[in-house]
Structure formats: C-alpha cells, structure tokens
Amino acid sequence: MRDALVAAAFHLFLERGYEQTTVDDIVALAGVGRRSFFRYFPSKEDVVFPDHERSLAEVTAFLADSSDDHDPVLRVCDAVRIVLRMYTENPTFSVQRYRLTKKVPGLRAYELSVVWRYERAFADYLRGRLADRPDGTLRADVIAAAVAAAHNNALRSWLRSDGQGEADDALDHALGYVQSAFAGRPGPEDAEKPEEPEDVVVLVSRQGAPLWRVVQEIERALDRGGDRTRPD
Amino acid sequence: MRDALVAAAFHLFLERGYEQTTVDDIVALAGVGRRSFFRYFPSKEDVVFPDHERSLAEVTAFLADSSDDHDPVLRVCDAVRIVLRMYTENPTFSVQRYRLTKKVPGLRAYELSVVWRYERAFADYLRGRLADRPDGTLRADVIAAAVAAAHNNALRSWLRSDGQGEADDALDHALGYVQSAFAGRPGPEDAEKPEEPEDVVVLVSRQGAPLWRVVQEIERALDRGGDRTRPD
Numbered sequence: 001m002r003d004a005l006v007a008a009a010f011h012l013f014l015e016r017g018y019e020q021t022t023v024d025d026i027v028a029l030a031g032v033g034r035r036s037f038f039r040y041f042p043s044k045e046d047v048v049f050p051d052h053e054r055s056l057a058e059v060t061a062f063l064a065d066s067s068d069d070h071d072p073v074l075r076v077c078d079a080v081r082i083v084l085r086m087y088t089e090n091p092t093f094s095v096q097r098y099r100l101t102k103k104v105p106g107l108r109a110y111e112l113s114v115v116w117r118y119e120r121a122f123a124d125y126l127r128g129r130l131a132d133r134p135d136g137t138l139r140a141d142v143i144a145a146a147v148a149a150a151h152n153n154a155l156r157s158w159l160r161s162d163g164q165g166e167a168d169d170a171l172d173h174a175l176g177y178v179q180s181a182f183a184g185r186p187g188p189e190d191a192e193k194p195e196e197p198e199d200v201v202v203l204v205s206r207q208g209a210p211l212w213r214v215v216q217e218i219e220r221a222l223d224r225g226g227d228r229t230r231p232d
Numbered sequence: 233m234r235d236a237l238v239a240a241a242f243h244l245f246l247e248r249g250y251e252q253t254t255v256d257d258i259v260a261l262a263g264v265g266r267r268s269f270f271r272y273f274p275s276k277e278d279v280v281f282p283d284h285e286r287s288l289a290e291v292t293a294f295l296a297d298s299s300d301d302h303d304p305v306l307r308v309c310d311a312v313r314i315v316l317r318m319y320t321e322n323p324t325f326s327v328q329r330y331r332l333t334k335k336v337p338g339l340r341a342y343e344l345s346v347v348w349r350y351e352r353a354f355a356d357y358l359r360g361r362l363a364d365r366p367d368g369t370l371r372a373d374v375i376a377a378a379v380a381a382a383h384n385n386a387l388r389s390w391l392r393s394d395g396q397g398e399a400d401d402a403l404d405h406a407l408g409y410v411q412s413a414f415a416g417r418p419g420p421e422d423a424e425k426p427e428e429p430e431d432v433v434v435l436v437s438r439q440g441a442p443l444w445r446v447v448q449e450i451e452r453a454l455d456r457g458g459d460r461t462r463p464d
Contacts, residue, residue, distance in 0.1 A: 181414055
C-alpha cells in the first residue's frame, strides 16, 4: 500500500508536475482512500521522501549503539554511509526525485530540513563524545557539517551521473578528505595533547636542516637513542 | 516605513504569537496598507528576517571583489563576519527573533534555507578559486559548510547569552578551528604534491617501524642518500 502510493505519486509528479498533482489524484490512481494516504504520509511533500524517517531512525540507533572505543569521526562517517545507502538502494527512484526536487523550490526547502536533521543527529552524537574536550560543541558542529557536506557532494555527483558510477567509492573518497582534516586533529586549545601519542610520530623538518639533526630528533622522539638497529 | 512594519510585526509576534498574527494585523498597527507590506516583504516569514537579503548581497559582492592574492579560506572567513555583523548590529532584535524562531517550526525551516544560501555563496566562490585543484568542488563544499557551522555555533552561543559577550571573539575562535583544519591543507589526491615541496618535508611513521627504515625514507625524501653529514 505504502509503495503503491509512492509509485502512483511519482507517476503523476513526472507526468503532470508536482504542483499540479493533488493528494486526491494520487489516491485515485493508487485505488485507495485519502485516509490511507495520510496514515503513511503527513503531507504531499512527505511522499517525495518516503524513506528518510526510517533512515534517520537507523542513523540515530547506529550512533546510540556506539562504544567509547569507536573513533567519533569515523563513527559519524559510518553513519552517513547509511544515508547514502538509502539513495543507492533504488537508483531510478533517487534520480527521478533529484530532478523533481531541483524543479520545485518547496521540495528543496523540505530536503534542506531533512539534511539538517541528519546533521543534528551527527552533531548530537559528537557533542556527547567530545563533551569533555575543549571546544567540544564547536568541533562537533563543524565536523558534523563537514561530514554532511562530503556526503552531499558525493551524492550529488552520483545523481547527476543518473545513478551511474560507484557512489560508495565517491563517498569514501570525500570522507577521506574530511578525516584527513579532522580525525585525531587537535583543536586550537589542546595542540599539546595529541590523541594517540604512543602510536604515531609526526616529524616536521625544514629541508635545509642537516640530516644528523633530523636523525637526532627522530631518536629523541622514538626514545630509542641507545637501541639503533640500522643494518649497515 | 519598512522599519515601522518590522517593529509592528515583532510587537505583535511577541504579544500574540507568530501564527496568531496576520499581515492585516501588522499593517493596521503600522498604519499602512497591505500593498505597502508586500512591497517590502514577499510574505509574513520575510518580515522576520528583514536584513538577510541585504546581507547576502553584501557577502556576494565582497566575495566577487576578491583577488587571487586572497587566501580563499581566509576570504570566506571574512565574508562570514559580515553575516555575524548583521546580527550583532541589533542585539535586542536578534535575540527576540531567535526566541521566536525556536518556537515556530516554519520559521526554523525558513532560516535553514537562508543559511543554505550563504553557504552556497561561500561554496560558489571557493569552487571558482579551487577549480584547478584536485577535488576542488569537494573541498569547496566541505570548507563552506565548516565555515557556516562555525559561524552558527558562535552566533548561537551569543544569542543564548541574550546578546551578552563578545560575538566577534567567539567567531574568531571558531574560525580559527576551521582554519587550522583546512588552511593550505592538501586533499586526499594531492598528498604527493605538497604545496611547498622545496621548504618542508613531513614524515609520518608508526613507532613500531625499525629506525633504519625511517632513516632510509628520510634519505629518500631529502634526496641526499650519498651526502650524509652525520657527525659521528
């Protein structure tokens, strides 16, 4: 029934245009009553985005199910993959909707408010995880916005290619950029507290520096001055 | 006339509520005709945000007036300061509107669409500036979203404090975080093309790596294999 209503709605939206289609037209084509329509969809706009509520619930549950062992940025990146999957599960439908949304300003506004709800879900989760860090809410908000923007960029490319190409790969690539900017990145106030000090050493050196100074610094950083294993 | 309409509208919105106030009520209180209202504002929603069009035009003109010498990220940060100024110029009005917007979902949706237009202006400018760089549109979209989120974070703190405190300082701080993440940062595809290859070498190493491998990599990076000057 729900799927039949969506199918009927899109048939009419594409044939006559969104504004020219009424809920009465949709239920007539689907062969059901108005009450059935409103049981599933609060408004005509909602039938255009029939899967967002489910997807948003899935994202929220996924984030609620996180442990402290999860890297918060990576976790939000995994959450946004759930959103993309909602689109890629049905490429034809997603591409049709994209074209419709571009033409109808009211639908674009609706979509913005949906995107904002995903972003809020990411930000809420990140605020919790970063609560005890300096600028926790600032970071949470900025990272959530960056993840959402990366998703939208990858999604839009895929929709513009008519659902051809590998959306997942495009998203991975886009998220890679966000991760490179934020993952484990200290904020302005705790630059002296790197997140994984025992794992990775980053050395920055002017090329003009003599090599022995560079090696000395590495030895100091690795705390291995008396334990060199160079084979020559 | 325009200011009188805004004042009358807010007087009624605060007294009776937004939904309960009609355009007729507003023009009656302001002592003008309906046509005067619609000459200034396309709809009742628009009177809630009377300065965004001007501010958006100012932002767009500011970005259009940029030269290639401007760092694109810093330029967008300066652009978003214009938006904040629109709020801080009139703290009482901004705080009243904030409270109103929180209560009326339709106004929140309207505000989202306004924020989105600023973000698009930032992204369009950045896309132009980063067009010849790998992932130019991706970076542009992500950085624009991050700048907008930083602004919104600083603005919200200020509004929640009833317009007390230094909004400019909060914004500078928030933008500092965004700048630390993105300014001059290479993207995923040009990690092998650092922006100043003759100046700085960055080495990333797992601590578990044997030192001789680390040194070998440095030698390779510095292209100095046969020219060691270590003093021991």
